[in-house]
Amino acid sequence: MSLLPETRRYAVLGTGALGGFYGAKLQQAGFAVHFLLHSDYEHVRQKGLRVQSCWGDFHLPQVNAYSSVLDMPVCEGVIVALKATQNALLPQLIPPVLAENGVVILLQNGLGVEPEIAESVGAERVIGGLCFISSNKVGPGHIHHLDYGSVLLAQYGPDYAAQGITPRLEQVQADFQRAGIPTSLSPDLMMARWQKLVWNIPFNGLSVVFNADTQQMIADPDARALAETLMREVVEGAAACHRQIPDAVIGQMLTNTEKMAPYRTSMKIDYERKRPLELQAIFANPLRYAQQAGIHLPRIEMLYRQLQVLDRLNRGIPVSGWDQLKQEEG
């Protein structure tokens, strides 16, 4: 990635709440951005992207829209912002668009997706990213960015070994910053992922069980206590993977959640729209890492089981068809 900024190309795989927003910000800043779309392809090809944002609304009347990666040019940065339930597609989607000197930037929650990407492109070309943003796709090519927006990036290494701050990371950070995206770096991707799970596991999971927003949960003494207990289990899981998350993080996150505007988690929104839930990366993989490290996290396991049941009932999936669907989901 040593080209001049003006000539550096980004591919956005998954032009939704995250990919649509960050891709639009990059294009607005002058980067060449190429968007992969599915259901919104026709609309965006003709009318571009509309971003309603607390940082300022803007409209990109013309964007490079594609319905297949085979039509896209190779890019120095490939931003993966698909729903994690689509991750089984990544081995087919990434290689055709990734330039020889390019990097993959995985903007997803959860754990355990980078190893699969690294298998096809090499660990040194995989960057993990965590988005701290409240954003929704509210219509075709129409993104609504409500609050926050920062990104945390970290270099992936084999078995999630900490890689420190690499020049590649700093290059992507510089591009994102130039596009007005507050971007920080972490020397240890696994630490960053576990730390975000401290919030995502309880609040995404319980928001589906309770059909409640963050404010309803944090205001209820039992929901809050349960979230805290689940947070402690996430911290235990991280510790088993040799990542020491300070205890103070839990209290801090609870306080922050209290102060947040009422927020429907992405998992709750998926549930409401009867879309599959992102259970693999946010629940199954962390549980597997913890188990391989020799510990059980009974409450997270229970919540995971409950979510699998609720997901199935929600989408009316007959039990006999489930094993197959699960495989498809990856």
Add this chain to the structure above:
Amino acid sequence: MSLLPETRRYAVLGTGALGGFYGAKLQQAGFAVHFLLHSDYEHVRQKGLRVQSCWGDFHLPQVNAYSSVLDMPVCEGVIVALKATQNALLPQLIPPVLAENGVVILLQNGLGVEPEIAESVGAERVIGGLCFISSNKVGPGHIHHLDYGSVLLAQYGPDYAAQGITPRLEQVQADFQRAGIPTSLSPDLMMARWQKLVWNIPFNGLSVVFNADTQQMIADPDARALAETLMREVVEGAAACHRQIPDAVIGQMLTNTEKMAPYRTSMKIDYERKRPLELQAIFANPLRYAQQAGIHLPRIEMLYRQLQVLDRLNRGIPVSGWDQLKQEEG
């Protein structure tokens, strides 16, 4: 209770799915039965009780209906079949209707209610009963008995010490049998209560979380596995209270649940009707007994917390008002 059968009187406190059915059976068999009613009082006083039953439909055009215990005669048998959420009323309801030589028969699920009744009437006058029945109140004074119907009775003793089979128990059994109610006796009330909780804790609790009937739960591999895990915790709780429930009971109950017609648990029905859930006797008390015996049951604790949250959200109870309501509930 040495009177002739014909002159033996029963009071029924709570003329709903259980009290209405068993009380009607007793009256049909010739016992003098006195029914306490609340919302259905006027209707039942004028039109009696209608029982639609898989054992044969019948109608009692005239019953002794009361809206206050102060109007009722004292009775040799006082059947308590209120919702457990009404139990705070028992100290006022029972003494006025209990004859000097009478017994209280508590037909409720869960654990830990007899000690409170024993405080006001004496342990030797308290019998615990568990109903294995599928029955609903479908309208004022209208009971629909769908399946099963047997009752298990056991004598309460201080701290739930096993009392064996007492003459009092045999007397009540004889009356119930005479009324066509299959009635068996247990020498150990606490054992009987824990054993029923092995089913009630998972299936009542999860039916609310999943908004599902027994068939949907037992057919789903994760719901079934979760139920089984919860059952094991109930068995652990019982063991901590020195009641050894054979492991085979779990497999047996799962198999029976598979064979049952799809069944909405009573807790799910309460939830649908936005009535308070019977959490005290079925969750809080068993957890307290286990905790006092020195063990934690993390998954049951988690399910209990979830149900408290769901109950509150379901009834739109502001969190600030909750502590007070909880006290009212007993």
